[in-house]
Amino acid sequence: MTYLAKPRLHHPExxxxxxxxxxxxxxxxxxxxxxxxxxxSISGAIIQAFFDLDIPPHRVAKLSGxxxxxxxxxxxxxxxxxxxxxxxxxxxxxTGANLANRDLIYLGVSGDGDSASIGLGQxxxxxxxxxxxxxxxxxxxxxxLTKGQFSxxxxxGSKAKRGAVNNEEAIDLGMLALxxxxxxxxxxxxxxxxxxxxxxxxxxxHRGAAFIDVVSPCVAFNNHAxxxxxxxxxxxxxDAVNRxxxxxxRAEITTEYAPGSVREVVQHDGSVLRLRKLHADYDPGAxxxxxxxxxxxxxxxxxxxxxxxxxxxxxxxHGLLNTVDVPLNQLGEKELVPGAxxxxxxxxxxx
Amino acid sequence: xxxxxxxIQRVNDFVVKFANVNGSGSASANLLFAKSILRMGVPxxxxxxxxxxxxGLPTWFEVRVNEAGWRGRRGGVDLMVAMNPQTWDQDIKEIxxxxxxxxxxxxxxxxxxxxxxxxxxxxPLTEICxxxxxxxxxxxLFKNIIYVGALSALxxxxxxxxxxxxxxxxxxxxxxxxxxxxxxxxGRTYATNELDWPLGIRVQRANAVGEKIFIEGNSxxxxxxxxxxxxxxxxxxxxxxxxxxxAFAKHCKRFxxxxxxxKARYAIVQAEDxxxxxxxxxxxxxxxSRAFTCTSGPGISLMQEFIGLAYFAEIPTVLFDIQRGxxxxxxxxxxxxxxxxxxxxASHGDTxxxxxxPEDPKxxxxxxxxxxxxxxxxxTPIFVMMDLDIxxxxxxxxxxxxxxxxxxxxxKVMGYADLEAGKDFGRYLDVDGDGIPYRTYPGTHPNxxxxxxxxxxxxxxxxxxxxxxxxxxxxxxxxxxFETAKKYVPMPVRKSAAQPTRVGxxxxxxxxxxxxxxxxxxxxxxxxxxxxxxxxFPFHDEIADFIADHDxxxxxxxxxxxxxxxxxxxxxxxxxxKLLSVLHYDGTPITARFILGEIAEKLAMFNVTPLxxxxx
Numbered sequence: 010m011t012y013l014a015k016p017r018l019h020h021p022e023x024x025x026x027x028x029x030x031x032x033x034x035x036x037x038x039x040x041x042x043x044x045x046x047x048x049x050s051i052s053g054a055i056i057q058a059f060f061d062l063d064i065p066p067h068r069v070a071k072l073s074g075x076x077x078x079x080x081x082x083x084x085x086x087x088x089x090x091x092x093x094x095x096x097x098x099x100x101x102x103x104t105g106a107n108l109a110n111r112d113l114i115y116l117g118v119s120g121d122g123d124s125a126s127i128g129l130g131q132x133x134x135x136x137x138x139x140x141x142x143x144x145x146x147x148x149x150x151x152x153x154l155t156k157g158q159f160s161x162x163x164x165x166g167s168k169a170k171r172g173a174v175n176n177e178e179a180i181d182l183g184m185l186a187l188x189x190x191x192x193x194x195x196x197x198x199x200x201x202x203x204x205x206x207x208x209x210x211x212x213x214x215h216r217g218a219a220f221i222d223v224v225s226p227c228v229a230f231n232n233h234a235x236x237x238x239x240x241x242x243x244x245x246x247x248d249a250v251n252r253x254x255x256x257x258x259r260a261e262i263t264t265e266y267a268p269g270s271v272r273e274v275v276q277h278d279g280s281v282l283r284l285r286k287l288h289a290d291y292d293p294g295a296x297x298x299x300x301x302x303x304x305x306x307x308x309x310x311x312x313x314x315x316x317x318x319x320x321x322x323x324x325x326x327h328g329l330l331n332t333v334d335v336p337l338n339q340l341g342e343k344e345l346v347p348g349a350x351x352x353x354x355x356x357x358x359x360x
Numbered sequence: 361x362x363x364x365x366x367x368i369q370r371v372n373d374f375v376v377k378f379a380n381v382n383g384s385g386s387a388s389a390n391l392l393f394a395k396s397i398l399r400m401g402v403p404x405x406x407x408x409x410x411x412x413x414x415x416g417l418p419t420w421f422e423v424r425v426n427e428a429g430w431r432g433r434r435g436g437v438d439l440m441v442a443m444n445p446q447t448w449d450q451d452i453k454e455i456x457x458x459x460x461x462x463x464x465x466x467x468x469x470x471x472x473x474x475x476x477x478x479x480x481x482x483x484p485l486t487e488i489c490x491x492x493x494x495x496x497x498x499x500x501l502f503k504n505i506i507y508v509g510a511l512s513a514l515x516x517x518x519x520x521x522x523x524x525x526x527x528x529x530x531x532x533x534x535x536x537x538x539x540x541x542x543x544x545x546x547g548r549t550y551a552t553n554e555l556d557w558p559l560g561i562r563v564q565r566a567n568a569v570g571e572k573i574f575i576e577g578n579s580x581x582x583x584x585x586x587x588x589x590x591x592x593x594x595x596x597x598x599x600x601x602x603x604x605x606x607a608f609a610k611h612c613k614r615f616x617x618x619x620x621x622x623k624a625r626y627a628i629v630q631a632e633d634x635x636x637x638x639x640x641x642x643x644x645x646x647x648x649s650r651a652f653t654c655t656s657g658p659g660i661s662l663m664q665e666f667i668g669l670a671y672f673a674e675i676p677t678v679l680f681d682i683q684r685g686x687x688x689x690x691x692x693x694x695x696x697x698x699x700x701x702x703x704x705x706a707s708h709g710d711t712x713x714x715x716x717x718p719e720d721p722k723x724x725x726x727x728x729x730x731x732x733x734x735x736x737x738x739x740t741p742i743f744v745m746m747d748l749d750i751x752x753x754x755x756x757x758x759x760x761x762x763x764x765x766x767x768x769x770x771x772k773v774m775g776y777a778d779l780e781a782g783k784d785f786g787r788y789l790d791v792d793g794d795g796i797p798y799r800t801y802p803g804t805h806p807n808x809x810x811x812x813x814x815x816x817x818x819x820x821x822x823x824x825x826x827x828x829x830x831x832x833x834x835x836x837x838x839x840x841x842f843e844t845a846k847k848y849v850p851m852p853v854r855k856s857a858a859q860p861t862r863v864g865x866x867x868x869x870x871x872x873x874x875x876x877x878x879x880x881x882x883x884x885x886x887x888x889x890x891x892x893x894x895x896x897f898p899f900h901d902e903i904a905d906f907i908a909d910h911d912x913x914x915x916x917x918x919x920x921x922x923x924x925x926x927x928x929x930x931x932x933x934x935x936x937x938k939l940l941s942v943l944h945y946d947g948t949p950i951t952a953r954f955i956l957g958e959i960a961e962k963l964a965m966f967n968v969t970p971l972x973x974x975x976x
Binding site: 042065066067068070072082083087088089090091092093094095098100101102103104105106107108109110112113114130132133138304326327330331332333334337338341342344345346347348349351353355356359360 | 645
């Protein structure tokens, strides 16, 4: 079906957001991924999140690397500029784009091969640099486009479709992001939109490097018994530490949760994250506790999901570089060229 | 010491070479020496010849004093200031017969360590310093200033010129100013009282400097980036390009800080590697900022994949390649012009890139500013091909100039109004027939003008395609665009000899300095050559015409494989047999003497008259 163009017509009574856009305005072309691919669910969650946030689609720049996951930006936000860059190098291209225009929203989409293998270096440095972005890794533990080789996030001992066993240690990108200074770290599951959509909304509102590791089963090469990234395995081993509700700045704050189980966090832009705690002892503001907990659960074979860490008052790369408020790509000769008289002074100092 | 040769006698035309140990503070003292001669109105051409090391290895500083204003290295040394026992033997050997040796005579050396055809001047520098200073660091630093003082007496450099420079150097730092002036005077006094002066070589006040400025190419290029409107720079430290990024930071801090808020009108990222550097530049270029990276050969190698993306996805990108000794790590602190082919055809598949070749810091400034116009006009990577000799040496140049009426050429960009008016937007659509399509910046219009940038094949409307005809259509347009580039890049500079000749010479970049001097000398000997200085790739048709107009054309370059010649033969209908290579690639800057020798020898082979054998 993927060769068919999407019909332009849509139901006249589709719900609209505050800007008057429908879901369709946040969609892209028809996906060319396999039916049932976890990545398509993530695209759906991205569409939902941006619709909910009332963000004009063209104010988003979506960037990716190479691989199945990196193909997905064509399938959402069709009115946004997209950039399918080179393998493992999305973070640097996104960093440059962000420096040029701080006013757009930057969404980086990558995969486990793209970010944990070839692009591990760029992933790491974008996190520690605090680039203001949402960085989503669609993590299925395999190279899909090249037909099922293990990636660096495949768990040690997990089995490939044809029976080969992975002998190498897995890289936990969430753990790395925590270690490297990302100020928003979450993990979710492509099959759990209720958890994922609010996480994406909160990540968009966050200023700084927001990382979401989304376990996303590969129906073609990694959804069999023996895989630790299959739908069945993740459903059975998902340890959700919290559930998130996200309220934009202007939303009315209601109290529908029992006190004690809810924690409210105000982000830079005034938006409120309301965390429903599922584990009483899990505090997403305490990095060391979070890292410790993640390792404990991992040792027990569990996948911790939810908002793992948040530093709500984080600064971003523009803050650290102290750049002007106007986007750099809007500055002209007047602001940028020191002029002939100044050059004369420079000449005089060089004699 | 008996003199078997008459000591060299020359005013305002000699070479002084300082042999030092790096990390000893000699570089600033030696630069002080060079500048003091400039202040007397006599041009100098200094070359810092340094190791890939921070402390303890040999380093040299060569100052060519030359009233005629030749800026290349001459070759040979008239006065050796030998301060490094490690390199003594090699340094002594380099002195021209009848030349001079100035050394630290605190410790006696056997006569076998000297030559009998040079003038030897010993001064007990260490002894003086040990007597005058108790702090070991002061002993070392002031030793340098003391020898500068002594040399000023021996060469008749005006002490006022040095004192003036020290005053400027330590302005507001009285604690440093006074002892430096004292040390300088100490050296002068000793030389005046104890040594024979002046030497046969000496400086005489002249009026040959005028308004010229003294600047390093990297600093000038960085200034060109400021004037060219660069707002994003990403780089990874690599000799000899690091000082370009550092100079850009310095210039930006001075000229690009918003006076009201103190905020920066620029963003500089020292990236984790060259891959990230070029990625950041491509991202910024895609999003409408003028952006650049600076690197050297190894960095260009690392950037190959991204360069192909920028070519194929058509993203304005500026790269400065400060070339150094190659291949591999090569000679990191030596100069070459050896990245021509790797830049011209960088990346896998069929690619061709625009290269521009400045000849000195002044052109580095101009071409740097121009490169951003070219990148946005042509929507492609632009390589500014410098080298260590231009980048890291101080050159005496014409003052930098800026035309106030000049505006950025932002190229073909569709804005909100164009899109709103319903103009047909195809990202890779050749509307004007010049191969250059229109682009849009992200975030311009709510529902028009968005497109997907990709390294895969696409049609004229940026839609993914694996269709062969669509692919060929796009590749052919890229060729048309490369043809269009010829209209925008700097034209070659053609100069006719004083007399009609069938012999020509082609050169480019830093070779210009030595070339001009070689040509003047050849002309003095009755050998006339028309010349063409190439300033850009793709090659303008005039280059093919020049080759056609001559029977033999020398191509002078600083690499082993005659890379410019390769490009000429590859890109134009020229007869390869006509192109005679003159190649210099030992890592030192090419000299006029070398060019003279090579050309004379080759002309003799071809039996071209008139010809007299030129001194080697």
